[in-house]
Amino acid sequence: MGMFSEFKSFIARGNVVDLAVAVVIGAAFGKIVTALVDGLVMPIIALITGGTSVAAWKYVVTPAATDAAGKVITPEVAFKYGLVLQSAIDFVLIAFVIFLVLKAYNRLREPAPEAATPEDIVLLREIRDSLKTRSI
Template sequence: MIKEFKEFIARGNVIDLAVGIIIGAAFTAIVSSLVADIINPIIGLLTGGTDFSSHYFVLKGDVPANASLDVARKTGASIFAYGSFLSAVINFLIIAWAVFLLVKGVNKLQSATNRKKEEEAAAAPAGPSQEEILLQIRDELRARNA
């Protein structure tokens, strides 16, 4: 069983997945910082200087007036934290956009590499066609029989 586990771990796909998860976690931290430190303040500036990520309304329970989202959560009241949800949606859209750009860039690199290979293949001198080879064989056979 240990041998099978070692073989499983040693497969390239598992290692690639682990690397992907680690890079994804680091990428998520970068995007979270981008949203929290750059995008949210800009949106707050456009909406009158408020931080919309802390916006909520109380569904049930008692929350002190003008309490922060953390205080509202600690009271045990049922709250609808739409600002946190909007932040999560913005995070997702930014990550999706960044992944889209990354995939698009990789595809461009691959197509440029493929195009270069095709150009090199086209520039290489073409060998004789099948018909030319068959004609040469025919002529050689005639020369031997003559």
């Protein structure tokens, strides 16, 4: 079997195609959630915390040095923990929504519970089993 035909059979399997579709949909879904966080969640947090954007939160270690004309000679050194917090919120929201989607998907995939066996059938089976043990 040649390499091309082996590759063709590998690609033709459903798992590879399903995985590719899942990656593309996941990337698009991530953009939607990021837009939701940036457009709705973070402005609400900014209102609660005094109007500054969460992404702008930082701890300045060394402030920027400027000359007399206002030109930056050395940029500031800062820990931008607001960006980390915003990314963490993105991650938690994406993980939560994926959890909800998978939970709904698994609920749809579960087989319907079997109907209870009627009482007369149960009694007939007990009688049958009792007669089998007596005849031995």
